[in-house]
Amino acid sequence: MEKDFLRSWHKGYCEFSEWVLHLLKDYFLFVGFSIVYKRKGSCKQCGRCCRHVYLRDRGKLVSSFHECLLMIQSDRDLKQFNVKGVNEFGELFFACNYIGRDNKCTRYKDRPLLCRTYPNISMVRYGAVPKEDCGYYFVNRFTGKKVT
Ligand code: SF4
Ligand code: SF4
Numbered sequence: 001m002e003k004d005f006l007r008s009w010h011k012g013y014c015e016f017s018e019w020v021l022h023l024l025k026d027y028f029l030f031v032g033f034s035i036v037y038k039r040k041g042s043c044k045q046c047g048r049c050c051r052h053v054y055l056r057d058r059g060k061l062v063s064s065f066h067e068c069l070l071m072i073q074s075d076r077d078l079k080q081f082n083v084k085g086v087n088e089f090g091e092l093f094f095a096c097n098y099i100g101r102d103n104k105c106t107r108y109k110d111r112p113l114l115c116r117t118y119p120n121i122s123m124v125r126y127g128a129v130p131k132e133d134c135g136y137y138f139v140n141r142f143t144g145k146k147v148t
């Protein structure tokens with residue numbers, strides 16, 4: 001009984017430490033990327049980023065329904081996303097329930113942080129940038145070059 005308790009306490013402690021380390025790493029990487037890159041442009045309200053959303057769990061794109069369930073359980077803001085399909089790499093993509101027919105967000109004032117910060121500069125870390133037809137783009141502050 002005592003062993004079981006210690007084992008589960010140790011597991012919980014390790015998972016918590018891993019989560020804190022991940023948050024710290026994300027924060028420092030975000031600061032670093034913000035020094036080098038900046039976001040320019042504005043939203044054209046095409047709605048694509050709300051209809052084709054990739055979700056990351058600790059840096060890794062969600063690729064199974066089990067991971068998806070765990071994420072949704074741990075963050076109520078993600079409940080609005082429904083699985084829409086799987087790409088050629090086995091990664092799931094989602095569509096948001098709140099996108100209107102006019103491509104506008106129906107809960108704009110109350111939208112989650114994820115949406116408020118999109119496109120986030122830390123996407124560069126994963127080699128991801130806004131699509132060509134998105135109104136936003138990233139530039140390198142030092143070279144002035146657009147990130148592609
Ligand atoms: S952020 Fe980009 S992809 Fe999303 S709605 Fe605006 S223009 Fe479209
Ligand atoms: S909450 Fe609004 S901004 Fe966020 S993905 Fe859904 S429709 Fe888009």
